[in-house]
Amino acid sequence: MKNDHLTDNDIQAHVFNKVSEDDIVLHISTCTVCKAKVTSYQALLHAIDEIEPETFPFDTTRLAMLKIEQFKNKKSTTASYILYAFLGIFILTVFVVCIPYITPIFKTFQEMNNITNAFVIVSTLSVLIFFLTVTFRQYKQKIILLTA
Ligand SMILES: [Zn+2]
Secondary structure (H helix, E strand, O other): OOOOOOOHHHHHHHHHOOOOOHHHHHHHHHOHHHHHHHHHHHHHHHHHHHOOOOOOOOOHHHHHHHHHHHHHHHHHHHHHHHHHHHHHHHHHHHHHHHHHHHHHHHHHHHHOOHHHHHHHHHHHHHHHHHHHHHHHHHHHHHHHHHHO
């Protein structure tokens, strides 16, 4: 049997986990100080059990998700319109500026033999596919982050 009073850990283990060693149970039954502690912990446990989770007359999770979706869509549409406008202007400008330079490029292609042409086309396609794959992977990672 322990001569000292029980520690808070012992009492909490006794009250909350409902498991304790025999000497702890014996001490509680004989010591008024520790018995009072056990009683207050039991009152606390009872009070915690009494608290019901906050209830709302509507589905808060669904509402929050709806708000997030609305915000996301709004943001992305505005951003994408601006992006498309800039891209369109950029491509048009590049095209207009490059017309004098594009014709010689086609001439060079015509002058080169078929193997060189094939090599250039395959290299270009490889680079393009690589960038598309990287972009798609990043997109998927973002989707996973968003839905996680
Ligand atoms: Zn005691």
